[in-house]
Amino acid sequence: MKMTKMIISKEFSEYPAGRYRADGAFSGEVFRDDLLIPKLTDFDVVEINLDGSMGYGSSFLEEAFGGLVRIRNFTKEILHKKLRFNYKEDPLVIEEIWHYIDTAHG
Known part of the structure; x- marks a missing residue:
């Protein structure tokens, strides 16, 4: 089983914010498309450490x-x-993330 670890504050930003790419370089869409999806595609398990940031807004997390x-x-x-x-x-925040995953409609 291939596993990787990611620390958002070090690999992405200490200030993640916004939903869409148009909202800035550290939006949820940028994180998802440019960092998270490639890792989910390449690895069986992706462990994400959320410590070290200045917080996570709901729009970032949901997107x-x-x-x-x-x-x-x-x-x-x-x-x-x-x-x-x-x-x-x-x-x-971890519970919030799982809520967004579990209530999303694909």
């Missing part, structure tokens, strides 16, 4: 993670097998 189901045709079941999250600073 980055719910968008995997809505736009990119990953199933919820596949994502539950492939994604792992760590966020010591605010563990409730």
Whole structure:
């Protein structure tokens, strides 16, 4: 099983914000399309560490993670097998991410 780890604050931005690419270079759409989808395609498990950022807005999280189901045709079941999250600073954000994945319609 191929696994990779990603620290958003180091590999993407300490200031992730916005939903769409038009909202800026560190939006949920940019994160999803340019960083997350390639890792999900290349690895069986992607462990994402959310610590070290200045927070995550709901539009960023919904687009980055719910968008995997809505736009990119990953199933919820596949994502539950492939994604792992760590966020010591605010563990409730992990619940929020799973909510966006589980309620998205593909």
